[in-house]
Amino acid sequence: MLELRDIDFEVEGKRILRKITMKFEEGKKYSILGMNGAGKSTIAYVIMGLEGYKPTAGRIYLNGEDITDLPVSERAKRGITLLWQEPARFRGLTVKDYLTLGGKLNLKKDEIAQILELVGLSPLLYMNRTVDEGLSGGERKRIELASVLLLEPRYAILDEPDSGIDIMSLDMIKNVIDWISDHGGTPILITHREEVALETDESYLICSGIILKRGKSKDLVEYYRTTCDKCDHINLPVEKVERK
Amino acid sequence: MMDYSKEFEMIVKAYEKSGGNVSNLLRKDIASIIINGDRVIGLNSVQGVELKPQKIENGVSVDMRIKGSIKNPIHICTGYVGKRGYQKVIFNITVEKNSSVSFISHCSFPWSEDFTHDAEMYVHIEPGGKMEYRDEHFHSESGKINFISKVKAVIEKGGYFADFFRLTKTRVGKMDLFMEISLGEEAVGHLDATVRASKDDNVSIKEILNLDGKGSRGIAKTTAVALDKARVTVINEAYGNAEGTKGHVVCEEITKGEGVIVNASPILEVRNERSELTHEASIGRVNQKQLETLMAKGLSEEEATNLIIKGIVG
Numbered sequence: 001m002l003e004l005r006d007i008d009f010e011v012e013g014k015r016i017l018r019k020i021t022m023k024f025e026e027g028k029k030y031s032i033l034g035m036n037g038a039g040k041s042t043i044a045y046v047i048m049g050l051e052g053y054k055p056t057a058g059r060i061y062l063n064g065e066d067i068t069d070l071p072v073s074e075r076a077k078r079g080i081t082l083l084w085q086e087p088a089r090f091r092g093l094t095v096k097d098y099l100t101l102g103g104k105l106n107l108k109k110d111e112i113a114q115i116l117e118l119v120g121l122s123p124l125l126y127m128n129r130t131v132d133e134g135l136s137g138g139e140r141k142r143i144e145l146a147s148v149l150l151l152e153p154r155y156a157i158l159d160e161p162d163s164g165i166d167i168m169s170l171d172m173i174k175n176v177i178d179w180i181s182d183h184g185g186t187p188i189l190i191t192h193r194e195e196v197a198l199e200t201d202e203s204y205l206i207c208s209g210i211i212l213k214r215g216k217s218k219d220l221v222e223y224y225r226t227t228c229d230k231c232d233h234i235n236l237p238v239e240k241v242e243r244k
Numbered sequence: 245m246m247d248y249s250k251e252f253e254m255i256v257k258a259y260e261k262s263g264g265n266v267s268n269l270l271r272k273d274i275a276s277i278i279i280n281g282d283r284v285i286g287l288n289s290v291q292g293v294e295l296k297p298q299k300i301e302n303g304v305s306v307d308m309r310i311k312g313s314i315k316n317p318i319h320i321c322t323g324y325v326g327k328r329g330y331q332k333v334i335f336n337i338t339v340e341k342n343s344s345v346s347f348i349s350h351c352s353f354p355w356s357e358d359f360t361h362d363a364e365m366y367v368h369i370e371p372g373g374k375m376e377y378r379d380e381h382f383h384s385e386s387g388k389i390n391f392i393s394k395v396k397a398v399i400e401k402g403g404y405f406a407d408f409f410r411l412t413k414t415r416v417g418k419m420d421l422f423m424e425i426s427l428g429e430e431a432v433g434h435l436d437a438t439v440r441a442s443k444d445d446n447v448s449i450k451e452i453l454n455l456d457g458k459g460s461r462g463i464a465k466t467t468a469v470a471l472d473k474a475r476v477t478v479i480n481e482a483y484g485n486a487e488g489t490k491g492h493v494v495c496e497e498i499t500k501g502e503g504v505i506v507n508a509s510p511i512l513e514v515r516n517e518r519s520e521l522t523h524e525a526s527i528g529r530v531n532q533k534q535l536e537t538l539m540a541k542g543l544s545e546e547e548a549t550n551l552i553i554k555g556i557v558g
Contacts, residue, residue, distance in 0.1 A: 048536075048540055050536050051532060051536065071539070071545075072536055072539040072540055073539040073540075073542060073543060073544050073545065073548075075540075076539060076540050076541055076542040076543075077542050080540075081540050081541060081542075082540045084533075084537065087537065088531065088533045088534045088537045089534075090534060090552065090555050091555055091556055092554070092555030092556050092557075092558055093551070093552075093554070093555035097551075097554075097555070101538065101541055101542075101543055101547075101551065102547075102550075102551040102554060104543065104547070130555075147541065151541055151542070
């Protein structure tokens with residue numbers, strides 16, 4: 001189980017996250033739902049341990065092990081990975097090099113081809129392309145999804161997996177979530193879209209850096225749909241949201 | 245003196261080390277020159293390619309004249325199989341009006357310890373002519389090679405010239421690379437150098453664009469990776485001397501190692517109010533987001549850095 005206990009995160013005295021406590025059990029699908037600017041991506045970066053995202057307070061545990069102070073690569077070695085909302089570009093690296101991490105992952109050509117097809121890319125057309133500015137945002141995102149799948153992670157944090165990909169591809173996102181789950185992983189989706197959250201079992205609803213609600217995705221989505229769209233909480237300081 | 249077949253065998257081995265395809269040096273339909281030390285040990289010409297080599301002090305000078313559209317790239321293999329010495333190589337290349345040609349050059353000195361390779365290339369591209377020169381270097385790991393290279397090209401109206409220099413597979417030693425092009429009306433030029441310097445390598449690169457003719461365009465680009473205690477100095481200059489000219493100067497230097505010293509100086513000078521010059525320069529460690537993207541897949545910082553650098557230098 002991946003667990004966040006009472007996570008606070010501040011930047012230059014400004015509170016971004018407050019008392020975030022979350023539990024992600026293996027075998028389930030999760031979403032972290034909220035409007036833009038709610039702090040969802042920050043939670044993802046804190047879990048992954050990116051530079052500049054060390055919690056001000058609170059701890060992160062993976063199966064009882066405190067991983068709060070571990071570097072990114074150590075968390076990844078324990079099975080946690082992250083799909084960035086806008087993945088980085090890499091000059092000169094081919095898709096094949098990127099997906100195999102320069103040959104470190106011993107993957108057969110067929111395995112790579114199968115995953116590329118799953119994310120809607122032709123292996124023939126993409127295997128030797130470079131992961132640089134020549135790719136559209138959607139193509140880059142699909143390659144990043146493929147990269148995450150090939151790692152077979154235990155916890156895959158997918159930050160807005162559908163952004164940059166056309167709405168018709170929601171089925172593809174569903175297939176990706178199912179694939180992770182079928183291969184023993186726990187998908188954690190960061191999203192502001194109800195239809196994406198509905199593909200998961202349980203959700204956390206975030207607003208201005210705090211957890212407003214947690215529960216079954218279906219129930220939370222209903223609350224989100226009827227309440228959040230009309231609400232003025234967006235980007236208010238945490239304290240003001242708490243008072244409301 | 246070394247037996248010819250032995251000499252040929254060694255130079256071919258050196259050529260292969262630098263990534264060259266030996267079969268291309270033996271094909272009758274591909275023009276080629278093979279130089280070892282101060283001698284031309286292989287020469288093949290095709291229709292439209294005139295090659296006139298001559299011996300000079302400590303080296304070789306080759307006059308090349310291109311007429312028509314040359315289908316296959318001309319292959320040049322320059323090497324030195326000894327450990328110590330000095331080699332001077334001069335190429336004088338003329339691309340006639342509306343002619344086109346490309347070159348693939350491999351310079352290989354895999355066994356040299358105390359050696360200077362001094363190369364000069366003078367290019368004249370007549371109106372409408374096109375030339376592309378790809379130059380790959382492969383040096384020994386001794387770090388004691390002294391490499392001096394000077395390229396000067398004049399490109400006349402509507403002509404095109406591109407020079408791609410790469411030294412990324414081995415240590416550099418000491419390197420002084422100078423490339424200068426003067427572009428006539430509507431001519432286009434592209435200078436591009438990529439270098440990976442390590443240990444105590446010392447690299448100096450200077451690329452100059454003279455945008456002399458109306459509507460001429462050019463780019464001068466340098467990519468350098470500096471590791472360990474390497475020193476890299478890059479000065480890229482562009483001079484907009486005529487109306488409608490456009491020049492762009494790019495310098496990207498990536499550092500890894502506490503002892504590296506790198507600097508980049510773009511110099512832009514507009515001498516005509518209708519000239520546009522731009523530049524980009526960046527120096528520093530590899531991009532943090534790229535690094536963390538790979539580390540989030542389980543690579544260590546070292547492994548991630550190496551993979552990013554591999555992509556950049558090829």
